[in-house]
Amino acid sequence: MNFGALSGFINGTESVVFDYEVAGSATTSIDTGNILNGNEDGWYTVIIYLNSNSSGVSPTFRFNGDTANNYGYRGTSGINTTIADVANSSSQQSILNGIANAGEISLVIGRVYAKSGTVRLTNWFSIGHVTTTLVTDLYSGTSVWSNTADNIVSMQYTASGAYLGVGTRMIVLKQNAFTNGTPTGAITTPYIKGSWVRVGSSVLGLGGVNQVNFTGLDGDRDVLYAYSACIKAEGDTDDIRLRFNNDTGATNYASQVINGYGTGSGAARAARAYHQVGYATAANRMTSCSGIIWAKSGFQRPALAIANYNLDGTTFLGFAMCGWLWLNSADNITAVGTSSFTADDFAEGTQIELYALRPNG
Amino acid sequence: MLTGKLNPAGTAAVNFPGFQIIDDWTSAGGEASHSVAVNSDTDKEYKIYIRNTNTNGMYVQPNNDTSNGGFQYHQNNAGTVTAAKGTQGGIVTINALSVNVIDFSAPTGLSKMASYQDPLYGTGTTVTQSKTWTTVWNVTDNITTIRFIPTTGNHVAGTQIIVFARRSQA
Numbered sequence: 001m002n003f004g005a006l007s008g009f010i011n012g013t014e015s016v017v018f019d020y021e022v023a024g025s026a027t028t029s030i031d032t033g034n035i036l037n038g039n040e041d042g043w044y045t046v047i048i049y050l051n052s053n054s055s056g057v058s059p060t061f062r063f064n065g066d067t068a069n070n071y072g073y074r075g076t077s078g079i080n081t082t083i084a085d086v087a088n089s090s091s092q093q094s095i096l097n098g099i100a101n102a103g104e105i106s107l108v109i110g111r112v113y114a115k116s117g118t119v120r121l122t123n124w125f126s127i128g129h130v131t132t133t134l135v136t137d138l139y140s141g142t143s144v145w146s147n148t149a150d151n152i153v154s155m156q157y158t159a160s161g162a163y164l165g166v167g168t169r170m171i172v173l174k175q176n177a178f179t180n181g182t183p184t185g186a187i188t189t190p191y192i193k194g195s196w197v198r199v200g201s202s203v204l205g206l207g208g209v210n211q212v213n214f215t216g217l218d219g220d221r222d223v224l225y226a227y228s229a230c231i232k233a234e235g236d237t238d239d240i241r242l243r244f245n246n247d248t249g250a251t252n253y254a255s256q257v258i259n260g261y262g263t264g265s266g267a268a269r270a271a272r273a274y275h276q277v278g279y280a281t282a283a284n285r286m287t288s289c290s291g292i293i294w295a296k297s298g299f300q301r302p303a304l305a306i307a308n309y310n311l312d313g314t315t316f317l318g319f320a321m322c323g324w325l326w327l328n329s330a331d332n333i334t335a336v337g338t339s340s341f342t343a344d345d346f347a348e349g350t351q352i353e354l355y356a357l358r359p360n361g
Numbered sequence: 362m363l364t365g366k367l368n369p370a371g372t373a374a375v376n377f378p379g380f381q382i383i384d385d386w387t388s389a390g391g392e393a394s395h396s397v398a399v400n401s402d403t404d405k406e407y408k409i410y411i412r413n414t415n416t417n418g419m420y421v422q423p424n425n426d427t428s429n430g431g432f433q434y435h436q437n438n439a440g441t442v443t444a445a446k447g448t449q450g451g452i453v454t455i456n457a458l459s460v461n462v463i464d465f466s467a468p469t470g471l472s473k474m475a476s477y478q479d480p481l482y483g484t485g486t487t488v489t490q491s492k493t494w495t496t497v498w499n500v501t502d503n504i505t506t507i508r509f510i511p512t513t514g515n516h517v518a519g520t521q522i523i524v525f526a527r528r529s530q531a
Contacts, residue, residue, distance in 0.1 A: 006375070006377070010375055012375070012381040012382040013375070013379065013380070013381055013382070014380065014525070042410075042521070042523070043410055043462075043523070069486070070486065071486060072485070072486030072487050072488055073488055074437060074480070074487075074488035074489065074490065074491045075437060075491045076435070076437045076442055076491060083442055084442070085437055085440040085441075085442060086437075087437075087440060087488075089485070089486050089487040090486055091486070111410075111460070111462045111478075113412045113460040115412075115521075117519065118412075118414060118519065119482065121459070121460040121480060121482060121488075122460075123460060123461075123462065123478040123480065125478065140478065140491065140493055141437070141480075141488070141491040142460075142478065142480035142482075142488050142491050143488065144482060144486055144487070144488050146485055146486045175382070175410075175523065176382075178382035178383075178384075178385040178523075186375075186376060187375050187376065188376040188377070189375065189376070189377045190377065190378070191377060191378070191379070192375070192377055192379065195377075195379055196379050196380060197377060197378055197379045198378040198379060198527070201378075203405070203468065203469070228406065228464065228466055230466040230468045230471065230474055232468075232471050258435060259435070260433055260434060260435035260444030260445075260446075261433075261444070262433075262444065262445070262446050263443065263444055263445055263446075264444060265435050265442055265443060265444040286471065286472055286474070286497070288466055288474040288476070288495075290464040290466070290476055306464075306476040306493065306495060308433065308474070308476070308495035311431070311472070311474075311497055313431065313499050314429065314430065314431025314448050314497060314499045315431060315446065316431065316432070316433040316446055316495060316497070318433060318446075319433045319435070319476075319495040321435070321493055348470070349468050349469060349470040349471040350468070350471075351405060351406075351466060351468035351469075351471075353405075353406065355379065
C-alpha cells in the first residue's frame with residue numbers, strides 16, 4: 001500500500017527533530033528549546049553549517065544551557081602539513097573547533113550519546129576556516145559533558161555576538177523507538193521526510209565499469225548527502241574520483257586531510273580536479289569511503305569523510321580523515337559521479353550508495 | 362501525505378529505501394556476548410551505535426569469526442599522536458568507556474569494511490584518547506550473525522548496542 005511520502009516520527013528510523021536555518025539577518029545563538037528527551041532518544045546526530053560574518057567566530061556548543069567548566073575534549077588537528085594534539089580538560093563548551101572568519105564557513109558533525117546515568121560523550125568531526133578556495137583546518141576528536149544526572153532537554157550553539165550569518169544551519173537528528181512486535185500491516189513509501197533515504201545505488205553485477213553516476217538529483221532540496229563506496233579494483237585504478245555535476249576543473253576540489261600510513265601520521269592540503277575517495281594499484285585490491293556532503297547551494301559546499309586505500313587482504317596502505325570543499329557554490333547539485341583515474345575498472349560486487357536527508361521534505 | 366507516529370509493533374511496518382533499526386539492546390550486566398541475526402547479502406550496509414560502559418574493550422565479529430580482521434588507525438593518546446596497522450579478531454575493536462558510530466559496508470562477494478571514531482574516556486572532564494579506525498573483515502561470505510563480545514570478561518550493565526540495517530521492516 002503506497003501512501004506517498006511519510007512525515008513525522010517513524011519508529012525504527014533516525015529522523016530530524018530540530019532544524020533551524022538563519023534567515024533575514026545574522027543571529028547570536030541557535031537554541032533547540034526544551035524539545036529534546038535524551039533519556040528517551042538515546043543518541044543524537046548534530047550537523048552544523050556556520051556561515052560566519054565576522055573575524056574568528058568560534059561558537060560554543062552546550063547542553064541544557066550549562067556554561068560552567070563541565071566539559072573537556074581531546075582530538076587531533078590537521079592544518080596544512082601540521083598535525084597536533086587538541087585538548088582541554090576544563091572547558092565551558094563541547095564543540096571541537098568549527099571556527100570561521102567573515103566570508104568563511106565551517107562544517108561540524110557530532111554524534112552524541114545522550115542518556116543520563118553516565119557522562120555524555122560526543123564524537124566530533126569538523127572543518128573550519130573554509131574559504132571559497134581552501135579547507136584550512138580539520139579536527140577529529142571527542143568531548144565529554146561530565147554531568148551524569150540531568151536529562152538532556154536542549155542544545156545551544158552560541159557565538160559571542162550576532163555572528164551566525166544568514167545560511168547558518170543546525171540540524172539535530174534523533175533515533176526513534178524500536179519495537180520488535182508483530183506488525184498488522186505494511187506501508188511502502190519512497191521516502192520519509194527528515195530521514196536518510198537512498199537516492200542512488202549501484203551494486204555492480206559485472207566488472208568492467210569505470211564510473212558510476214547518480215543523476216537527476218536536487219541538492220538544494222536534499223541539503224545533505226551521505227555517501228558510501230566500497231570498491232574492488234580490476235587493476236590499477238589510481239585515484240578514485242568523486243565529482244559533482246561532472247565538474248572536471250583542474251583545481252575545483254580542495255582538501256585538508258589527516259592521514260595514517262602504517263605507523264606514519266601526517267597532514268596534507270591539496271587542490272585537485274576531484275575529491276579522492278579511494279586508491280588501488282592492482283586487481284582485487286579494495287578501497288572504501290564514507291562521508292557527509294553539504295549539498296545546498298548559495299555558500300561553500302564542504303564535506304567530511306573517511307577514506308582508506310589499497311587494501312590487500314588485511315593490510316591497508318593507509319587511510320585519511322578528509323575535509324573537502326567543492327569550489328562551486330552557485331549551481332544546484334544534480335549529479336554525483338565516482339570514477340577510476342585509469343582505464344582499469346571497478347570489479348563485480350563494487351557497491352556505491354548515496355543517501356539524501358531532505359529535512360524540508 | 363501521512364503525518365504522525367507509526368508503530369511497527371502494533372500498526373504497520375514501514376518499507377522505504379533507508380536505514381531502520383533491527384536491534385536495540387542494553388546490557389543488564391554479565392552477558393558473555395550479544396548477537397544480532399542479519400543477512401548482509403540483503404542488507405548491504407549497517408550503522409552500528411555502541412555505548413560501551415565496560416572498562417574493557419569490545420570486538421565486533423561477523424559470523425563469530427575471531428580472526429581475518431585488519432586495521433589502520435590514527436590516534437591521539439594523552440597528547441601523543443601516532444598511527445598503526447595490523448590484524449585483529451573480527452572487523453571492529455572498540456575502546457573501553459567509549460561511544461562509537463560504525464559505518465559498516467557489507468557488499469556481496471567482497472570483503473567487508475568499516476570506519477569509525479573511537480574515544481577512550483578518562484575521568485571527570487578528561488578524554489584520554491581520540492582514535493579513528495578503518496578496518497576490514499577479509500571474508501567474502503554472507504554475514505548471518507554479528508557478535509558483540511568484550512575483549513575480556515562479560516558485558517557490563519548499561520552498555521548499549523543499536524544496529525541499523527538497510528532493509529525493509531515490512
